[in-house]
Amino acid sequence: xxxxxxxxxxxxxxxxxxxxxxxxxxxxxxxxxxxxxxxxxxxxxxxxxxxxxxxxxxxxxxxxxxxxxxxxxxxxxxxxxxxxxxxxxxxxxxxxxxxxxxxxxxxxxxxxxxxxxxxxxxxxxxxxxxxxxxxxxxxxxxxxxxxxxxxxxxxxxxxxxxxxxxxxxxxxxxxxxxxxxxxxxxxxxxxxxxxxxxxxxxxxxxxxxxxxxxxxxxxxxxxxxxxxxxxxxxxxxxxxxxxxxxxxxxxxxxxxxxxxxxxxxxxxxxxxxxxxxxxxxxxxxxxxxxxxxxxxxxxxxxxxxxxxxxxxxxx
Amino acid sequence: xxxxxxxxxxxxxxxxxxxxxxxxxxxxxxxxxxxxxxxxxxxxxxxxxxxxxxxxxxxxxxxxxxxxxxxxxxxxxxxxxxxxxxxxxxxxxxxxxxxxxxxxxxxxxxxxxxxxxxxxxxxxxxxxxxxxxxxxxxxxxxxxxxxxxxxxxxxxxxxxxxxxxxxxxxxxxxxxxxxxxxxxxxxxxxxxxxxxxxxxxxxxxxxxxxxxxxxxxxxxxxxxxxxxxxxxxxxxxxxxxxxxxxxxxxxxxxxxxxxxxxxxxxxxxxxxxxxxxxxxxxxxxxxxxxxxxxxxxxxxxxxxxxxxxxxxxxx
Numbered sequence: 001x002x003x004x005x006x007x008x009x010x011x012x013x014x015x016x017x018x019x020x021x022x023x024x025x026x027x028x029x030x031x032x033x034x035x036x037x038x039x040x041x042x043x044x045x046x047x048x049x050x051x052x053x054x055x056x057x058x059x060x061x062x063x064x065x066x067x068x069x070x071x072x073x074x075x076x077x078x079x080x081x082x083x084x085x086x087x088x089x090x091x092x093x094x095x096x097x098x099x100x101x102x103x104x105x106x107x108x109x110x111x112x113x114x115x116x117x118x119x120x121x122x123x124x125x126x127x128x129x130x131x132x133x134x135x136x137x138x139x140x141x142x143x144x145x146x147x148x149x150x151x152x153x154x155x156x157x158x159x160x161x162x163x164x165x166x167x168x169x170x171x172x173x174x175x176x177x178x179x180x181x182x183x184x185x186x187x188x189x190x191x192x193x194x195x196x197x198x199x200x201x202x203x204x205x206x207x208x209x210x211x212x213x214x215x216x217x218x219x220x221x222x223x224x225x226x227x228x229x230x231x232x233x234x235x236x237x238x239x240x241x242x243x244x245x246x247x248x249x250x251x252x253x254x255x256x257x258x259x260x261x262x263x264x265x266x267x268x269x270x271x272x273x274x275x276x277x278x279x280x281x282x283x284x285x286x287x288x289x290x291x292x293x294x295x296x297x298x299x300x301x302x303x304x305x306x307x308x309x310x311x312x313x314x315x
Numbered sequence: 316x317x318x319x320x321x322x323x324x325x326x327x328x329x330x331x332x333x334x335x336x337x338x339x340x341x342x343x344x345x346x347x348x349x350x351x352x353x354x355x356x357x358x359x360x361x362x363x364x365x366x367x368x369x370x371x372x373x374x375x376x377x378x379x380x381x382x383x384x385x386x387x388x389x390x391x392x393x394x395x396x397x398x399x400x401x402x403x404x405x406x407x408x409x410x411x412x413x414x415x416x417x418x419x420x421x422x423x424x425x426x427x428x429x430x431x432x433x434x435x436x437x438x439x440x441x442x443x444x445x446x447x448x449x450x451x452x453x454x455x456x457x458x459x460x461x462x463x464x465x466x467x468x469x470x471x472x473x474x475x476x477x478x479x480x481x482x483x484x485x486x487x488x489x490x491x492x493x494x495x496x497x498x499x500x501x502x503x504x505x506x507x508x509x510x511x512x513x514x515x516x517x518x519x520x521x522x523x524x525x526x527x528x529x530x531x532x533x534x535x536x537x538x539x540x541x542x543x544x545x546x547x548x549x550x551x552x553x554x555x556x557x558x559x560x561x562x563x564x565x566x567x568x569x570x571x572x573x574x575x576x577x578x579x580x581x582x583x584x585x586x587x588x589x590x591x592x593x594x595x596x597x598x599x600x601x602x603x604x605x606x607x608x609x610x611x612x613x614x615x616x617x618x619x620x621x622x623x624x625x626x627x628x629x630x
Contacts, residue, residue, distance in 0.1 A: 130469045142569070146461055153571025154445045155607040160568040165599065168481060168561050177564065177599040246483050249492065250565070253475040254457070256468025284480065284492040292470040 008053060008062040008104075009310025011114065012069040014038060014085030017049060018306040021058045024314070026121030026307050030056050038085070042092040050101045064105040066312030067094060068114030068305050075156050078108035107312035111135075112159055113150050116143025117311050118304030119261035123296050128259040132251055133304075134161055136244075136266035140182040144255075150315045162186070166246050184243040187266055191217045194236045203232035219266045226272040237272035244273070245280020252285040252293055263298035270297055323368060323377040323419075324625025326429065327384040329353065329400030332364060333621040336373045339629070341436030341622050345371050353400070357407040365416045379420040381627030382409060383429030383620050390471050393423035422627035426450075427474055428465050431458025432626050433619030434576035438611050443574040447566055448619075449476055451559075451581035455497040459570075465630045477501070481561050499558040502581055506532045509551045518547035534581045541587040552587035559588070560595020567600040567608055578613035585612055 004023055011018040013036060020031040034052050037045060053059055071083030078095020080086075098106045116133035124131055129148055135141040142161030144151040152158055162182040163175045170179025183189055195214045198206065205225040210216040225233035248260060267273065274297055282290055298304060319338055326333040328351060335346035349367050352360060368374060386398030393410020395401075413421045431448035439446055444463055450456040457476030459466040467473055477497035478490045485494025498504055510529045513521065520540040525531040540548035563575060582588065589612055597605055613619060 146466060151461060153604075153607075154573035155571060155603055157601060157604050157607075158569065158571035160571075160601060160604075163568045163601065164565045165481070165561055166483060175601065246480055250479045253478045254473065254569075256470060256473035256475075258469035286472060286475060286478065286490065288470055289468075289472050289475075292468075292472075 005063070006058050006061045007310040007313065008056075008059070008065045009114075009306040009308070009312075010049060010053070010065065010067045011111070011305035011309055012036070012067060012083075012086070013305075014070075017045075018303075019049065019053050019056070020303075020306045020310060021056055021062060022307050022310040025126065026118070026311055028303065028307065030058055031306070032056065036086070038087065040088070042080075042086075042089050042094075043097060046094070046097050046101065050098065054102075062104065064107065064313045065098060065102060066107045066109070066114070066309040067098070068109055068111045068309035068312075069094070070111045073108055073110045073156070075109055075152060078106060080108070105313065109150070109309070109312055111305055112141035112143040113152065114143075114308035114312065115141070115263060115304045116145050116159075116261075116308065117150060117315060118300065118306070118308030119143075119263060119298055120145050120148075120308075121311055122300040122304065122307055123261050123298050124259050128257075130255065130257040131259040131261065132161070132255060132257045133261045133263060134248075135264040136185060136262060137264040138187045140186055141264075161247070161251070164247055164250065166243060181243065181247045185240050185266065187219050190219050190222065190236065190240055190266065193239065194222055194233075197236055197239075198232060201232045201235070203230050205230035206233060219269065223269040223272070226269060234272055237269050238276045240266075240269075241273045241276025242280045245277040246284065248277060248295070249281045249284035252281060252289040256289050257293055260293060260295050261298050262296070263301045263304055265301075267297050267301065273297075320378070321373050321376045322625040322628065323371075323374070323380045324429075324621040324623070324627075325364060325368070325380065325382045326426070326620035326624055327351070327382060327398075327401070328620075329385075332360075333618075334364065334368050334371070335618075335621045335625060336371055336377060337622050337625040340441065341433070341626055343618065343622065345373055346621070347371065351401070353402065355403070357395075357401075357404050357409075358412060361409070361412050361416065365413065369417075377419065379422065379628045380413060380417060381422045381424070381429070381624040382413070383424055383426045383624035383627075384409070385426045388423055388425045388471070390424055390467060393421060395423070420628065424465070424624070424627055426620055427456035427458040428467065429458075429623035429627065430456070430578060430619045431460050431474075431576075431623065432465060432630055433615065433621070433623030434458075434578060434613055435460050435463075435623075436626055437615040437619065437622055438576050438613050439574050443572075445570065445572040446574040446576065447476070447570060447572045448576045448578060449563075450579040451500060451577060452579040453502045455501055456579075476562070476566070479562055479565065481558060496558065496562045500555050500581065502534050505534050505537065505551065505555055505581065508554065509537055509548075512551055512554075513547060516547045516550070518545050520545035521548060534584065538584040538587070541584060549587055552584050553591045555581075555584075556588045556591025557595045560592040561599065563592060563610070564596045564599035567596060567604040571604050572608055575608060575610050576613050577611070578616045578619055580616075582612050582616065588612075
């Protein structure tokens with residue numbers, strides 16, 4: 001039997017930094033977390049991460065480090081050109097600095113790709129061939145695995161699934177386009193739709209959860225209300241699921257993947273989101289492509305980034 | 316210097332069967348053509364093709380044969396389950412029969428993939444990395460080259476770009492979906508749009524080309540009229556180009572290719588189609604993806620299929 005391999009993963013978020021050591025099938029062996037100091041100098045943040053990581057029991061067995069971070073990442077040289085969550089991080093040689101401090105091989109990629117790798121190892125158990133991972137949160141991100149490898153595109157911007165148009169004359173998106181899927185299923189757009197919906201429809205459950213102020217509606221509250229059987233919340237998820245279904249039918253016809261994984265906060269609506277998604281896909285996509293593809297809500301949303309980062313060298 | 320390699324390609328269409336021997340950079344060395352007998356037994360058609368091919372001067376130097384054909388093709392065993400242009404062809408072991416007759420290695424693929432391979436070798440000179448080929452004709456087909464290899468998807472149906480939705484509540488497409496791009500830019504839909512447009516707008520050029528009967532409008536006539544400076548024809552191509560641009564902006568954001576090749580009869584509208592396509596893309600897609608991608612109208616539309624078929628073994 002071959003000796004067990006260990007990989008260190010780091011998921012750099014705007015609130016906290018997750019650190020984990022995983023084995024060669026993607027299972028977490030050890031983990032820790034660090035609060036993100038968004039005002040600190042990047043070099044100091046990297047030092048803290050290395051210091052925290054090196055206290056893990058299995059750290060000395062780790063040969064490589066993978067780091068996932070939101071933003072514009074130069075995958076080739078492992079530098080961070082810009083990160084929306086970390087305003088101090090501009091043109092930071094993340095790979096170079098970390099390699100110097102740790103003497104280990106470092107890989108850096110954006111968080112949509114690390115989420116896809118995480119979904120490949122955790123949700124698909126490493127068995128998918130062509131997988132599309134859709135992160136549903138404030139924004140809508142996408143990561144692509146084709147033939148078991150991350151597909152990054154010709155200038156490393158592939159997977160911008162949130163900015164596929166589903167209503168050509170829809171509202172303007174922050175990206176400049178109109179009617180992007182993000183303007184229907186991004187968290188704040190869901191909340192906005194729910195507020196409008198509740199002007200014409202009543203919901204005792206949502207009123208209770210928001211103390212009567214619909215300004216406080218979030219996808220999380222809508223999920224809670226739906227789980228209580230609230231009709232208005234279920235209707236909002238139906239609307240969101242149908243829009244997402246239009247997008248995913250396009251993905252099925254174009255890419256013919258064997259697996260689509262939905263993750264991120266909005267995906268926690270579970271069946272209230274996924275059932276209308278599946279109905280819409282069935283009514284729109286090619287039957288052979290529908291038959292081939294499993295649509296999964298990730299069971300590991302909070303771990304995908306850190307596990308996917310750790311597994312970067314295996315891609 | 317290594318010895319020149321020769322590849323035989325066969326492009327099986329509903330009207331004729333193109334046969335060519337190409338060299339290792341995809342240039343045609345020798346070619347011939349055979350009329351398609353759609354009523355003949357498939358085994359007899361294959362015999363005729365082999366007989367015709369074997370008369371080519373360089374045939375004895377050919378090591379492999381590639382065949383492209385429209386329809387539902389089992390890429391793995393090289394059988395034709397169904398071909399819309401050849402009603403007699405149902406579950407035909409095209410690869411098996413041809414290998415038996417020729418004693419050469421045979422590859423079979425659908426015509427959207429062979430067109431993409433042809434575009435890769437002829438239009439992109441074998442230098443593209445990620446290429447999307449869009450065939451614009453009666454239908455709208457797509458072939459995908461990722462990392463210099465054909466991407467076929469998990470059940471070999473990837474690339475159905477004609478059935479990506481651009482108007483979710485648009486008219487019903489023959490595939491069952493609504494508002495597919497094919498319902499805007501498929502040849503008969505372009506003709507239909509032009510007929511409607513001409514009810515409210517006049518065009519002396521189109522009247523002349525159709526002898527006053529708008530029933531005879533085709534994309535070819537619209538291209539001829541546009542080339543004469545006809546305003547109505549140019550307006551129709553602007554409409555078609557804008558719709559196609561919405562689709563291609565999605566492709567850029569999602570796949571980030573370095574090359575998009577437009578081919579097929581409708582693409583012969585040239586700049587009247589491509590200029591509005593490019594404007595629409597620029598207004599919708601990520602600037603970095605737009606900057607990376609060349610949008611090309613194929614200069615080799617009639618040869619892509621046969622050259623791509625020949626080059627199948629090189630993929």
